[in-house]
Amino acid sequence: MTGPADADADHPFVSAVRPLVDAMGGELIAPDRARDDDVVLSWEGREVVAVRLPDISASLDHILADLQRRHGVPLSALDRKTKQGIVRALEQRGAFTVRHGVETVASALGVSRFTVYNYLNREKGTEPERSGP
Template sequence: MRLEAEFTSEPFRGEGSPPEHAIAARDAATEAGLETDFGPLGTLARGEAKELYDALPAIAKAALDAGATQVTLQVRQAEPGRAGVKSGGPVALNDALDRLIADVERELGAKLGELDRAGKQRAVRLLRERGAFGLRKSVSSVADALGVTRFTVYNYLNREAD
């Protein structure tokens, strides 16, 4: 069975080169023989189940040893030709993020883009607590929903980490 593991390490950095802890995690996955897709928010690693399971402790250790304060991990079955689909059904990751955003909007009583600055910061905190930023390309989608830049979302995330 083939699996995919998507992992992010924090603190996030909004601009410039990726943080050392993100590079170290990616390198650990590559050294374990996994296929990797390195992005600004996280890394997707694919491989056979045993290889992936065996590599996870080394990936987390590499990130933490290189300065990460947190590593978030999602593991799912890889389905050929269906990247970005969770195991257990055809729920696209973007649909999951859309649902999380809709839930936060209901909870806060307004569309994210209509919130004041404090409300937007609270929305980012709620989305983070619910795992939204473990999803690929989520910062861009959340930034669009908030009506702010990705850099602003990263600033909110970094503020929460402090």
């Protein structure tokens, strides 16, 4: 949470939800500073903290940065099999429903959009159509 006036920053519930909020790229804020689209969380009938959810496209960037931290190298340096696994995991999380999601992921993996589509199609058991002989 931000600001020194956030008295519940050390509340056990806030400590418990912090890793989840961090993982999704959200922000913990004091309940009295919550906006209409924030999620206010209560503990034992008292509002303790509010969660400001990230913009969906920012969330994808956050997920990619987290993947890079977990692998310890730039995603573009990973082998093909690992990149395919990342694409599968991102698809399950809805990354490709975000506008420019394929382009964002392709750039992070150091591959073309066609390669990302190829990974997605391979997972579904189909091959992309090719033109020419």
